[in-house]
Amino acid sequence: MPLYEFKEGSSSKFWEITLSGSSFTTRWGKIGTKGQEKTQNFSNAIEAKREHDKLIAEKTKKGYELAEGQEAPGEDEEGGDSSSLAKRNPELEAAIEKDPDNVEGYLVYGDWLQSQGDPRGELIALQCAAHQASGEEATNLKRQASALVRKYKKYLLGKLADKAENEVDVGWRFGFIQSARMARGDYDSELDVPEAVKQLMALPSARFLRELTVGMVDFEGENYYGGVISALAETKCPTLETLFIGDFEYPDETEISWSYVEDISPLYASFPKLRSLKLRGGSLKMGEVNLPELREFTVESGGVPLEAVQSIVKANWPKLERLEVWFGSENYGAGGGVDDIQPLLDGKGVPALKHLGLRNAEFTNELCKALPRAKILSQLETLDLSMGTLTDEGAQTLAENAAAFKHLKRLDVTENLLSDEGQKRMAALGEYVAHGNQRDDYGDDEDRYVAVGE
Structure with missing residues (x-):
């Protein structure tokens, strides 16, 4: 209960x-x-706090x-971050987590939130209704939902x-943040991206986050993502399905090898x-890969270290359909060659693979010799x-093995x-x-x- 005073002249x-909850008392x-x-x-604690x-x-x-x-x-x-007032129902959240595309789960949760005086319940109702509507009705419902987001933004x-x-861009679905992108906007930005990631992942609104993209972390020095990865590792988000680390324009924002994953x-x-x-970036380390649900994996780099190449080759990707690796240049840390990716060419650990990108490699001619005999090719x-x-x-080797x-x-x-x-x-x-x-x-x-x- 902060006490304020005004002393000026005779005043x-x-x-x-x-x-206190959905009310406050003033004394003067x-x-x-x-x-x-x-x-x-x-009507609710959020209105009172606003x-x-x-x-x-x-x-x-x-x-x-x-x-x-x-x-x-x-x-x-009082007077600070009102997200701490959010109501939570672990049982209803678990039901949504189990089937995050089922609208009914959100509607049940929305009814409960409205009974608790939480405005997220109204947002859920509006966005679920918009999803099920069409034409002008859907447009009006989306407009109402956007107005509600602006009203309760804090x-x-x-x-x-x-x-x-x-710098912080979010997309909404069924009353919750579905997608988010975080990045410093320019050289003058003071956004602490790792801290912003922590704050996002702690939000009740981000409980069912599906997509996360991280762009530039630092324009001044070299662009390290270690802090972002540490921040993400401290959280648990069972619903996250898409993650992109390194969403920057090269060479306009930074060189690809001046960023470190x-x-x-x-x-x-x-x-x-x-x-x-x-x-996207260099200095990649992957360790023993354990991503059993992964369908797509892409690494864009000016130099993928041999250790990371070996991790990719040894990984068991039972559901992986698309694999793309930009190997890069030895001058920028690239390691490995055809012999190092032979288990991949033999199809080991990738039974569902349909698209293979062996790009940006210094050994492409050698690949052309190995690919016609590769077991992976037929799938x-x-x-x-x-x-x-x-x-x-x-090219001559490919032409000779056209069949x-x-x-x-x-x-x-x-x-x-x-x-x-x-x-x-x-x-x-x-x-x-x-x-x-x-x-x-240049022939040499x-x-x-x-x-x-670079």
Whole structure:
């Protein structure tokens, strides 16, 4: 119950406010007197807190200051982060977690929240109704839901409510945050991305988060994601299905090898239902991979270390359908070659794989020799060998073994080092081969580079 005083000229007044659930009591008058008292009631605790905060702001603007010995309301107390007032029902949350696409689960939870005076219940009702409606009715319901999100922004987003939209961007579904992207917007940004990630994952509104994207963490120095991974490893989010670490434009925002993904192995236990994982940057460590539900894995790098290549090859990906690796340049930490990925070419651990991208590699010609005999080839629908060091020599090998690749829906050899003659040879294989946008071949192995290094 903070006590404020106003002393100026002949004025000597006090003002006090006490917040309690869905009501607050104010007391005011001349210092030294009992003063007057008034209690105001609201439909819920969030409304009461919003008006409570508004009155404090008005009084301080007029010159009222905290009396001696008084402390300002803390973040988890009056005047601070109202997300701490959120109502929770573990049993109903468990039902949604079990079947996160079932609208009925959200509607039941929404009814319960409304009975508790929690405005999230109304948001759930509006967004579920919009999902089931169409045309003008759906548009109107979505408009009402957006207005409600704006009205209760501080409550729904907590400490993230005041962050710029280009730094913290969230998408809503059935009353909860479904997707989020976090990143520093520019060089002047003061956003602590790892801390913002922690705050997001702690929000009741993010209880059923499905997609998370992390962009730039640091424009000033080198862009390390270790802090983000540590923040994520401290949380549990069984509903998260899509994670992208390293969503930045290169080279405009930073070079791809000036960003460091580091060790991602602590994430496996936090997100057991992860279906899509994309990483962009260098210094990747993966340890023993344990992502049994993963369908897509992509690493875009100027140099994937040998240790990470070995982790990828040794991984047991029972449901993986798409695998894409940008190997990069030895000058930027890349390690490994055809021999190191032979277990993958033999199809070990990837029974469901349909798309294989062995991109940005310095050993593309050697791959062309190994692929026709690779056991994995027969189960693939698409094969991507782009951005590497494929020359006319490798193209000749592919052409000589054309029968091994005829079943593919697409074979991509773009952004390599093919001459016009080499491109013609690829074009002769059929329309399923993409072969354009080639880079210059300087004719010397030491002068041949992958498309993305630095």
